[in-house]
Amino acid sequence: MTTRPRVLLVDDEAAIRDNLGPFLERSGFEVSLAADGELALEAVATLSPDLVVLDVMMPRLDGREVLRRLRAADHWTPVVLLTQVGESYERAAALEEGADDYLNKPFDPQELVARIRAILRRTAAGVSSLAGTQRLVSGDLSVDRMSRRTWLAGVEVTLTPKAFALLEYLMTHPDEVLSRDRLLASVWGFDFPVTSRAVDHRVAELRRVLDDDSSAPRWLETAQGLGYRFVGRVERA
DSSP states (O other): OOOSOEEEEEOSOHHHHHHHHHHHHHTTOEEEEESSHHHHHHHHHHHOOSEEEEESSOSSSOHHHHHHHHHHTTOOOOEEEEEETTOHHHHHHHHHTTOSEEEEESOOHHHHHHHHHHHHHHHHTTOOOOTTOSEEEETTEEEETTTTEEEETTEEEOOOHHHHHHHHHHHTSTTOOEEHHHHIIIIIOTTSOOOTHHHHHHHHHHHHHHTOOTTSOSSEEEETTTEEEEOSOOEEO
């Protein structure tokens, strides 16, 4: 019996299935393939994968609809969405609809493997999927994703929209070092004309508003030369 994590790769492009599937196998995963959204739902039901890599643009049933149906059925298998470069609305929608992460096509397969492993580590550590959770809690910090409101020790605090989006992304990826480039791509979007300093400014805003000491962080840790990491334990509420 295999103990390798089971990954379901769903993409209508045969070239991606033929190349990425074997790559994931060589990276230590047991891989199953599906060519469209309807087959993906059938495969999730029969194979019970540990994680699904799901293309957005597919015939019969697109990836976002597959994701919506899974979450509507209270099915929380982690999902990594594969989206198109430049479609920033796809990125925002992916998170709001319950994706655990996403990558823009074309992507580095090693980057996909790193994302998969990070998600599976969180799952193995007993951290339930935070995707699609309306309220995130870490100590006395509470974030309501639907109303876009934040509380600290029961008192509501005001964040700029971009700082809120950054905090939301960090909290849904706890204990994971996130580079400035990745945060720019995920929160701002590559099509957004900003530099990596924008990330630093918003992190400074978060630390100021949340009274988080960078030398002894409760939440926002700087990974020198790498990026930032949310170090607090995050729970669904």
